[in-house]
Amino acid sequence: MSYEVMVGNKAAATAVKLAKVQVASAFPITPQTTITQYLSEMYAAGEWDFDFVNVEGELTSQVVVQAASRVGARTFTCTSGPGLLYMHHPMQVTGSSRLPVVMAIVHRGYKGMQPDHSDLMSQQWTGWGHQYVEHAQEILDSLLMAYKVAEDKRIRIPIAVGYDGYVLSYTAEPVEIPDQEAVDEWLPPYKPMPSILPDEVDPSTFARGWGGGDPQMPWKVHHEAILKIEDVLKETMDSFEKTFGRRYGNGMIEPYRMEDAECAIVAMGTIAGTCKAAVDKMQAEGKKVGLIKLRSFIPFPVTDFQEWAKKLDGFAVVDRSVCPGKGGPAFGKLRDSLYDLEEKPVTLQFHAGLGGKEVRVHDFEMIGDKILKAAKGGKVEQVTWV
Amino acid sequence: MSERITRAQIPLSELTITPGSACQGCGAALAARLAFKALGPNVIRHGIPCCPDSVTQTPRVSTVFEGGGAQLTGTSRGLKAIGRDDVLAVGFYGDGGTYDIGMQGLSAAAERNEDIIVITKDNEAYMNTGNQRSGATPKYARTSTNPVGPRSRGKPRPKKNIPFIFAAHYVPYVGTASVGFPEDLIAKVNYMKTVKGFRMLIVQSPCPVGWRFDPAKTIEVARAGVQSGIWPLYEIMDGKKFKLNYKPKELKPVTEYLSPQARFRHMTEAEIADIQETSAADWENLVKADEMGKLII
């Protein structure tokens, strides 16, 4: 086991190498660009049996990994903001086809270049698992875990792992690099399900038509398959800790100093890190507010939040995106998860960091104060733009 | 380049599973049948939205309309990664997925010289969705989005020269073929199997429904297209070496090709003359290139 002070994009590229990805393809776009360069260098150096395909656009990169995964190669792609929007069309094919592609999203809000979560949040309908991570170590670890979950026979769903552009992609921090042998043993080789090689494919599939049958079934099957990710992710987190000595909550959420908390701030990505610093400050002042870091957005940790709701008086949900005309995605989904509970904690919506706006420790102190006030019955506006 | 074969040498084996969903007399169905006879079963067949002309005894994959070049790339690279580059990655696409919405991806795949085979069944319009014009639709052809009326004489612009465009990517092979000339088509597929890199074959696939002729005449129409010079049969190797495969002493007049098709019925004498002249001039260039054995691009 070694370590290196590296930028987030290098952590992503390192995970690709550790996972012994066979075919990767990407199109450069700020702030993901350096990943494509790292991968090209790894290809040129012949560090392992790796093929990196330089393509002419993001849509193509999605289809390239989709096809390579179908035929039996472990794959990787990455993009940001508009690049993700551009590949939306084939992304839903990757999801529907149940191909275990892993994709890193280096967040870039689509109303600018700076980070927010509008890029990945706007892809909720493509039928992938969605995760959000806080720091460079978590980038590397989460990508490795993503392969294990995606390729699990019970799952076979592509997974996107998002991390904030600039803030993480170009900030350097110490990252522990697991041993290659340990990863090789922990992450078995990928086998496509089913094989489409001419000498292995089931010939009865040739004459199968398309159309006919209950048209609702593909949606039902896909939806229910994604919900199964929760259990497998939790299992994988246990196994990751056992092998590599690190964990991030139960995989779905990561509670921070929630033992005596009366209220929780819910946040995704790097701002959750800033929030941890704020939580330390607030608890030192006797304010009983902690953080529940939201890691898996799809599937959403419904039961985790329902359990926590029984112990809490308030949730301050911080969305780093807004669906224009509709509202914050995590806020809406969290409230929907709590609707049937007898006693419901107060919930407040915060929007922070959209368009890359800097989110500071004192912003979370303000959020903490507001939720504590609201939880005690104080009058607080439901939506705050930080 | 391809080596001529005789009718007796056309393989008897059939890879198509029929009856399928093709219209009566479908040129694309015949293109598939002939091409797959030569390709054999060690193929992963790639499709994109298109007419459901045929089903073959091959594993098949498909993706979004504009992803034709990308999916072949992914399969080819994936096969190499898993040590199975004996399997052919073959795309059987229409003109929409080749000339228009699919062109970017195919051009990039050609530029990278991906190890893939692209066979385009060219029926000169988006036929599956009801005969809307494409970049492959010839000048003056009536389509549902280029109707004939006081402001429109059918498609105003000529057909894109896709074979030359792809040849200008300096790929190992670009060829044209016709369902009316099965020995030539099969010989070209045979040749494509012997080389690596980006290989493309554009197959004239007359469509009785869209081109509006009696389905019994599909081969007559194909033949007339070739014999009048409107659909020349040639091959280009590495973007340089050129061979014109069918060189009659005298071309038939274009009217032999245009008359049976109601999509051209509105054409005036002047418009027919326009086609005749353009076609003759293009043919002269091909004959010259053939004499030199190379293309100047």
Place this chain on the structure above:
Amino acid sequence: MIEIRLHGRGGQGAVTASRIIATAAYEEGKYSQAIPMYGTERRGAPLTAFVRIDDVRVRERELVHNPDISVVLDPLIAKQQAVVDNLKPGGLVLLNTAYPPEEVELGGDFKVATVDATTIALETLGRPITNTAILGAFAKITGLLKVESIEKAIKKYFPGRLGDMNIAAVKRSYDEVKGPIQAVVKDAPEQKVDIHVGGYGVLKDVSSWRVFTPDIDDDKCIGCKTCWIFCPETAIQWDEEKNKPWIRYEACKGCGLCANECPVDAIEMVRVEA
């Protein structure tokens, strides 16, 4: 509400017929709905369309599953038992066929009327397109619509001289329709071929697509393989021993390409018996 199902062939105007009926109903102050059923319609393939007529606006958007009336525009499809499937008991069937109602072999509890709309269309329009020709008979036996309403509707779809010709066809079929009488055959015989297919891909048997069937004369055949090489449907197979072609008829759509290409005219396209 009255629910009608129409059976036709791709490219023969069954959808237009459904819209003309719906338009004619509206002319008489009724509400209507004409639904095409999109599936694998290819040129020559059998297909289905539906019409609903009611005194109030039609709200249902589901397909017509139990029609009151079945109208068949094509004489070959008129021989398929499937055209009377799921008809309401005591329903009404109108077939385009040269046979009189007494000789209809479809079985079940329904009244059947017949009219030779193909001949009428050939004589009035010069083409065997029966979608308007059959509507006169429809008006007569159903009593649902006046011929004048049908004429008004036809004028909306076929202006000028074409409209007049179509109206002449309507008038003739009004006069020439036979029946309806209670169906002679009581039990439903076994259904043999597909007359509507959902989805794409491989089909079971496309014999119902054929208006003409190829017949190969082995004696004239010189074994040149031309018919075999050009069959788009892989319906013609090659017998290596005999050096002759043979036809898999369940895959033959009757396009006539083989007969057209045969250099010695050894293949004849024979009209399928209606």
